[in-house]
Amino acid sequence: xxxxxxxxxxxxxxxxxxxxxxxxxxxxxxxxxxxxxxxxxxxxxxxxxxxxxxxxxxxxxxxxxxxxxxxxxxxxxxxxxxxxxxxxxxxxxxxxxxxxxxxxxxxxxxxxxxxxxxxxxxxxxxxxxxxxxxxxxxxxxxxxxxxxxxxxxxxxxxxxxxxxxxxxxxxxxxxxxxxxxxxxxxxxxxxxxxxxxxxxxxxxxxxxxxxxxxxxxxxxxxxxxxxxxxxxxxxxxxxxxxxxxxxxxxxxxx
Numbered sequence: 001x002x003x004x005x006x007x008x009x010x011x012x013x014x015x016x017x018x019x020x021x022x023x024x025x026x027x028x029x030x031x032x033x034x035x036x037x038x039x040x041x042x043x044x045x046x047x048x049x050x051x052x053x054x055x056x057x058x059x060x061x062x063x064x065x066x067x068x069x070x071x072x073x074x075x076x077x078x079x080x081x082x083x084x085x086x087x088x089x090x091x092x093x094x095x096x097x098x099x100x101x102x103x104x105x106x107x108x109x110x111x112x113x114x115x116x117x118x119x120x121x122x123x124x125x126x127x128x129x130x131x132x133x134x135x136x137x138x139x140x141x142x143x144x145x146x147x148x149x150x151x152x153x154x155x156x157x158x159x160x161x162x163x164x165x166x167x168x169x170x171x172x173x174x175x176x177x178x179x180x181x182x183x184x185x186x187x188x189x190x191x192x193x194x195x196x197x198x199x200x201x202x203x204x205x206x207x208x209x210x211x212x213x214x215x216x217x218x219x220x221x222x223x224x225x226x227x228x229x230x231x232x233x234x235x236x237x238x239x240x241x242x243x244x245x246x247x248x249x250x251x252x253x254x
């Protein structure tokens with residue numbers, strides 16, 4: 001939608017709001033297909049309030065959940081640099097055709113969305129090492145963008161960055177799903193708060209690390225983000241090994 005809004009901007013700035021019209025066909029299709037029968041079939045039966053409270057009191061939150069919260073916060077703190085520093089990086093490195101940046105970011109975002117849609121197939125191959133590979137590629141992406149000699153290489157770096165978004169799908173699908181159903185909604189809500197806090201606090205986190213390391217330029221910020229993603233990748237290596245060990249132990253007991 002950002003790409004479409006950019007094209008509409010070529011007409012006049014008021015025209016960018018026309019992209020909201022793309023929602024209308026989907027609303028019409030939803031209204032035509034959503035019937036009372038479908039509503040009944042998709043509505044979950046709720047247990048009694050008393051029973052839910054008892055289950056919530058006895059539900060335990062695994063340590064991996066707290067680690068996942070922290071990793072989501074750090075990931076969004078690092079990833080937001082792609083949006084806040086990309087323009088400054090290409091300006092600092094004096095790249096030609098700087099006007100292509102918005103188009104490259106939009107296309108990379110679309111490719112990232114397609115990759116996220118293929119998460120299930122990717123997970124079947126990489127299993128618990130999915131976030132390790134994704135974050136490692138994202139780390140390389142930040143390094144490539146910080147040193148790109150031209151906009152083509154910079155675009156390749158952006159694509160690598162977008163692959164790192166698979167960490168979100170993995171955390172929600174494989175880690176947060178392990179909690180008891182009585183507190184699952186609470187856990188998912190906290191995870192979303194961590195996402196938003198990470199994005200909001202990104203300038204402060206990067207500024208703090210810049211002050212500690214003495215790295216203050218836009219290129220340096222990209223490298224700091226690469227360092228944060230590197231730490232996240234190492235944490236997920238430990239989690240992957242731990243989860244695989246537990247799975248192997250469980251099979252051995254059976």
